[in-house]
Amino acid sequence: MTTVFRTFLIGQFRDAHTWFWTIVLPIALLVGLGFWLDRPGYAERLLAGVIAMNVLFGPGMVTPFQVMTLRNRGVFKLLRAASLPTSAFITAVACARTALSLAVGACLLATGGLLFGVRLTLPGLALILLATLAGSVCFTAVGFISGNLGRNESSTSMISNLICMPMLLTSEAFWSLEQAPQWINVISRLHPFSHFVNLLSDGVRGSWQTSTWTSLGALAAFTLLCLSLAAATFRWDDERVRFRILANH
Amino acid sequence: MPNPATPRALIRAASLVKRYGRRNVVDRISLVVNAGEVLAVIGPNGAGKSTTLDLILRLRDPDEGTVEYAEPDLRRRIGVQLQTTPIFPGYTALENMRLAAAFQRLRLKDDELMRRLADCGLADAAKTDAARLSGGQQKRLAIAMALVHDPKLLFLDEPTAALDPRARREVRELIGSLAKGGTSVVFTSHEMEEVHRLADRIVFISEGRIAAEGAPAALLEQHGAADLEQLYLRLTAG
Numbered sequence: 001m002t003t004v005f006r007t008f009l010i011g012q013f014r015d016a017h018t019w020f021w022t023i024v025l026p027i028a029l030l031v032g033l034g035f036w037l038d039r040p041g042y043a044e045r046l047l048a049g050v051i052a053m054n055v056l057f058g059p060g061m062v063t064p065f066q067v068m069t070l071r072n073r074g075v076f077k078l079l080r081a082a083s084l085p086t087s088a089f090i091t092a093v094a095c096a097r098t099a100l101s102l103a104v105g106a107c108l109l110a111t112g113g114l115l116f117g118v119r120l121t122l123p124g125l126a127l128i129l130l131a132t133l134a135g136s137v138c139f140t141a142v143g144f145i146s147g148n149l150g151r152n153e154s155s156t157s158m159i160s161n162l163i164c165m166p167m168l169l170t171s172e173a174f175w176s177l178e179q180a181p182q183w184i185n186v187i188s189r190l191h192p193f194s195h196f197v198n199l200l201s202d203g204v205r206g207s208w209q210t211s212t213w214t215s216l217g218a219l220a221a222f223t224l225l226c227l228s229l230a231a232a233t234f235r236w237d238d239e240r241v242r243f244r245i246l247a248n249h
Numbered sequence: 250m251p252n253p254a255t256p257r258a259l260i261r262a263a264s265l266v267k268r269y270g271r272r273n274v275v276d277r278i279s280l281v282v283n284a285g286e287v288l289a290v291i292g293p294n295g296a297g298k299s300t301t302l303d304l305i306l307r308l309r310d311p312d313e314g315t316v317e318y319a320e321p322d323l324r325r326r327i328g329v330q331l332q333t334t335p336i337f338p339g340y341t342a343l344e345n346m347r348l349a350a351a352f353q354r355l356r357l358k359d360d361e362l363m364r365r366l367a368d369c370g371l372a373d374a375a376k377t378d379a380a381r382l383s384g385g386q387q388k389r390l391a392i393a394m395a396l397v398h399d400p401k402l403l404f405l406d407e408p409t410a411a412l413d414p415r416a417r418r419e420v421r422e423l424i425g426s427l428a429k430g431g432t433s434v435v436f437t438s439h440e441m442e443e444v445h446r447l448a449d450r451i452v453f454i455s456e457g458r459i460a461a462e463g464a465p466a467a468l469l470e471q472h473g474a475a476d477l478e479q480l481y482l483r484l485t486a487g
Contacts, residue, residue: 003356004348007340011339015339074331075337077308078329079352080307081324082352083354084354
């Protein structure tokens, strides 16, 4: 399992998707928006938002392509004939993705501190770490669901955008929803990303409140739900596709 | 006392059925894989060859029938090269070998993995991204990955498909040398000359059923065919 973890951790740095979505874009966004929208208190919101977006775009939007490619290339099927349990393989791949999220998160926190003077407390850092770990697991599971449902690159892309973009837009990652219609506020409470953003915001501000525990409980519940859905929709190979082709003959 | 002339069965599959919708893709197939033999599974596209292999390998569950392995740990001693090339794009050939070893819970040193790549004619390609290798090289890499744990039984699904004549010859020689070394090999192919040259026994599958089975020479004699291609055309006619 360590070989798989190590190989995938190193391999991520060679992947153009990973570089763009989970390394370059978050840092560029933090620096660009941070200087452009130089308002009091916005740097904290922006920092929490960019860390959250990094986790959404990494585990949530790169994982589906990885899952689809590995399945369509027969890797999952091959694993059934191997000694290493598939669950161990998936755990190792998810851990490599989480390690990258944590490393990029640390870079973002350092950038926030150096360029925008965001000061973090120890309890705040602990909350950010806890939230990032839980969020990575949750959005890796979301990524698996998209990858499991997608048949090829275009359908996988469509499904992952359809799942992830509404979550990003109906959260308080980059803007306040105070002025938004009530129904958007209702929707924002019904998906894991909002709770994830709330936890990171509380972490950056260093304040554990009652709502922090509510968001933590909600994120944990969503994580369990997404893991169950990911397990229920998991496919070893493209049997369903093949079945459709044969059924048409 | 077992008769030394009687081949020892490694796998026994009995009355396998696999349905997709209303169609029986595999329809009551029974076959035995013996120790030390090279078994060719042939038949037209969509005849059910790959699905039969999947069922024997327990990669899919049959709707009916049973698959029995002679030894409890045999499953861990099987090497598999699938029709789709299960390589990890973005990773070098050596890293793919490392992952293949990890899949078998083996920790092999890079020198050892390099030697195995060299055995499959890929020494120069070790540091190349596996996705950038030619089709033939990818196929050989998939075979090298299937052999990483020195399997007792090797399944190769169309190992020479889409290869140039030189690469095809190299793969055939590799299969020949594995068989000489005592590895049992089960392979599928559309190359009848290759089948005749390599196989000790042939199982001919058509429309999900076994249409003919036996040693190449015996099959030709039994059906009065000049060669396997003629036999193939006869069995698939109408």
